[in-house]
Amino acid sequence: MKLHRWMTGIAFFAAVLPALGQEHAHHGAGAAAQQEQTLKDPKLPAGESNAKAALEASPRHGEFASIEIPGTKDKINTWIVYPERKEKAGVVIVIHEIYGLSDWIRAVADQLAADGFIAVAPDLISGMGPGGGGTDSVRSRDDIVKLIRGLSPEETTKRLNGVFGYAKKIPSANGKVATMGFCWGGSNSYAYAVSQPGLNAAVVYYGSSPEASGLSAITASVLGLYGADDARVNTTIEPASKEMKKLGKTYDVEIYEGAGHGFLRQQTGREGANMRATQKAWPRTVAFLKKSL
Secondary structure, rough: OOOHHHHHHHHHHEEEEHHHHHHHHHHHHHHHHHHHHHHOOOOOOOOOHHHHHHHHOOOEEEEEEEEEEEOOOOEEEEEOOOOOOOEEEEEEEOOOOOOOOOOOHHHHHEEEEEEOOOOOOOOOOOOHHHHHOHHHOOOHHHHHHHEEEEEEEOHHHHHHHHHHHHOOOOEEEEEEEEEEEEEEHHHHHHHHHHHHOOOOEEEEEEEOOOOHHHHHHHOOOEEEEEEEOHHHHHOOHHHHHHHHHHHOEEEEEEEEEEEOOOOOOOOOOOOHHHHHHHHHHHHHHHHHHHHHH
């Protein structure tokens, strides 16, 4: 009797375990397929998790350039990606998050090139890392954050001015320039529109707005894209929106329900809300840039 029960148990597990394995493999394959589909989608930038793979698979020409800042000995290490097109193109200066010039920022630049723009992504802490390096020389993300927090608004503007001057003179560029930034970079994209009258457009991904008193200097069109669950940033939208409307300036705002801060990078977060926000925000961004540049 005991032998019979033992043999019956073996038969049960022999039948069930392969099925469990197949189910587990099915779920794993489904997740991998979903990630692969996201990677191959030509209409969206990669998320943080597959940014490196997207860069390695890109057919576009990307290169690093060392951009001199007029009047100083400082140079900004900058990733530049070119679109595959016959006509001259508008330039988008991609201002990184507080995490520096990461693979994800470079992948966003690559997607901008896929959409027809010359993307210029400066490492704004160039020369500030160990041995005079930039983001890639810093040991930890926390240390990168410290360096970026140490950048004064004046220094940030000076560095962006150097990149802006370079962007205007790229031989294959059409002379029009926009900024696009994320979080810290989003705030600085908006702030740079205040200080740079030659800027044509600014895209702000979940970055805080400047003080209303400074908005009269803006000549660029501004697009702001925000997650609804981001009160720290979103409390700055309405004062800026009211002032921009009063001044007769363009500040288009879209807020995505359920999405959080950093949704374009963390596309798999918040139970699908961040991906839904990405799927709406990126086409809106491309349309805005095409109109502006």
